[in-house]
Amino acid sequence: MSSYAYLFKYIIIGDTGTSCLLLQFTDHRFLHSHDLTIGVEFGARIVPVDNKNIKLQIWDTAGQESFRSITRSYYRGAVGALLVYDITRRDTFEHVATWLEDVRKHSNTETTIILIGNKCDLEAKRSVSREEGEKFASDNGLYFIETSAKTASNVDDAFIQTAQDIYEKVQEGVLVVNGEPSGVKLGPSQPGVSSMPDVSQINGYGCC
């Protein structure tokens, strides 16, 4: 149940909505009035990718500028970055470029980044079109998805799509497992679990 082939480290950044997205993903819950995130919050969940279990360990970072120097230190170890804006608040979309610059500067070059337009349940209040989001993402080589942390729409997809891309990078050797700083780690060796032995043999992991 808790065995997994790989562990990927994620960060969630952006002005707003990061905590709701994480809570929906890890706990399938939505809170209208979520506690303010101070610094960072941690979450985790196992998702299936290519018939393997992948554990995602996720740092949800506080949106306030004051915490930026603290939250930046979490960028380096991440192989997945979810960059969130609110489709009903144009200012949060306008800040996406700054967030992207920040994450590019402080994370690994191979970090997979997905741009997320959250609150897609509030179509009537939309102030950033889907096309604008898509264009920004494609211009900057990012994945793109619109989600609703409230209805859970596309929330799992946002995390899993990112995990698939990272998984492919691992398979292609673009990302080094257990490298330094390691945003990708092997799961614990699980004798008797059929999908695991080849992995542990390749890396000598679990041999005493």
Place this chain on the structure above:
Amino acid sequence: MADPAAHVIAGFANVSLSSLHWSHTSDACIHPEQAGLCATANGSLAQTAAAGTDAVGLEAASSRSSGQSNGSDDPAVQKFHAALSMPNIDIAQLQKLSWKGIPGKYRSTAWRLLMGYLPLNASRRGPTLLRKRREYDDWVSQTFARGEESLDRALWHQIRIDVPRTTAGSPLFQAPRVQRSLERVLYCWAARHPASGYVQGINDLLTPFFYVFLEPHLPPLPGGAAHSHPELAAAAIDTLDGAQVSAVEADSFWCLTKLLDGIQDNYTHAQPGIQRQIVKMKELVARIDSSLAAHLDTEGVEFIQFAFRWMNCLLMREVNLESTVRMWDTYLAEPDGFSSFHIYVCAAFLLKWSKELAQLDFQQIMFFLQQPPTASWSAKDVELLLSEAYMYKCLYHNAPSHYTSSAVAKR
């Protein structure tokens, strides 16, 4: 006068100047059993131009002690009573008493004295309060005179969305009236402190002051129960008049300002104060419990990952408001309580779970420390934590690390 509190009150009424903000009458008269006291205080007030015995807040406090004759059976209450009755407060004595916890009815007064907001000299209290409250009110009037459009938009927006999420579980802090007060305090403070500005978490630090200063003004509850729970206080907030709320707001502003003056570099760029505190806490934990420190290290847990919030919000997210208030009794009585002593409290807080943590891996540790099992904590638990912290402080405060046995053993 049979009731020693009444004497104190009358004394304060005489020495305090009138506070324009203050409607004393409604405050003192809410307790029928204290009618005599009420009359005394009002009589004194009548001679002093207007209402204003609030100088130390004792009048409300004494009237709370229904049926217990000023709670004089309790030696702690007696000691506080005597200490606060002196024309010149002995601050060292007040600190010593407060360290062990302040009885609810003296807390508002004691906190304001310990913060250095109320003068120790009784005769200066009234004028000082009057001046400070007026100064704050003028500041608010000027700041908000030209409507919301004239405010710093980003700052105001941030405060407006944060205040409803502040102590969100408490109906008291969900009351619109209280929220408007918190917004004004936070905005005014931030506007006056551009070096740090408003940093999330400062909103949390405001709530104990507001709660403690408001409490004496709330009407009594059926059966004489104290307003020891924010939930009970919520229903009562609407019974207060505007002057009472604005006095609480002004006092909260000034005390928050004083608190933050002492920990300013927790909130300036890159939050160097917090970074330093975390380094010290880590060193301390390593010296006290090297196996826990080693386990955290092996699991890849970094102190900043869990202790950042402990420093940024002074552990307020980890314990309930009642517990925080009790902790602050001691913090206010300790030299550098909110900066230096807090590190020992955080270390003691972590060490409390040493056995549990030793069994957990990285992920489990993070989840555990993100939501430590403190939901059922009472004053007793807080007091034990404070005692442990004090013990660590005594053992390690002036002891350089190379003198410790564990450090020697490693060499």
